[in-house]
Amino acid sequence: MKTLYLMRHAKSSWSFNDLSDKERPLNDRGRCDAPVMGQALAKRNIRPGLLVSSGAVRALSTAALVAKELEYPSDQIQVVDDIYGADVDGLLHIIQQLPDQAESVLLVGHNNTITDTANALSPSPLNEMPTAAVVCLHFHTDSWAQVHRTNAEFYFFDTPKNNEA
Template sequence: MKILYLMRHAKSSWNFDGLSDKERPLNNRGRTDAPQMGQALAERNIQLDLLVSSPAVRALSTAALVAKELNYPPERIQVLDGIYEADLDRLVGIVQELPDDVNSVLLVGHNPTITDTVNYLSPSAVHEMTTAAVVCLHFQTEHWADAHRHNAELYFVDTPKNHED
């Protein structure tokens, strides 16, 4: 079985004129939501074999904050340029090209492609992924190349709103 966690980066800031889209940092809410979602994953006893992130600052920051909560070494976060500005076909390709020796992967990326990918791979529809939302899909296969809707189960959808006091 292959387990895929797809996460939309946490809330970013638009308050820095002159920064490129790729350089936008997390805002205060994003810096709160990302570790909160990491804690929620840790409470589920998630053990990652691989954490993959877009190179955008907001995505990589989200990945690092989640990694810390999961005791995943930050130096093992794999940054894939192709995730940034990927369309549906490219992101599905990235998933299906994952190495078969890893079984549990968290991929941190961007909307609308994260939502599109969830809905392409999942047998159940998921409305738009909010910032810092995580979806878990289980695939009944030994090969990432065979990860498709027909062998997938939507295991859970989690958002920061589920963890508000």
């Protein structure tokens, strides 16, 4: 069985007009929400075998903050630049190329592609994923190349609002 955690990056800042979209950092809320979601995943005893992130600053920062809460070494986060700007087919291709040694993968990316990919794979429809939201899907296969809606099982959907104190 393969387990995929799709995460939308945390809230980013629009305050820096001189930065490209790919360089935009997290804002204060994003820097707060990412660790909250990491803690929520840790409470579920989730320890991904592989953490993959877009190379965009806001996604990579989200991945690093979550990794810290999961005690996942930040230097082992795999950056896949093609996640940034990918459409659903592109993201599915990236997922289907993941190494089969990894039983579980946390992938941090961007909307609308994260929500649309979750809906393409999930047997249960999802509304738009808010920033820092995570959806978990199990796949009844031993190969990432075989990941598909037909062998998927929806496991959970979580957001920062669900984890507010």
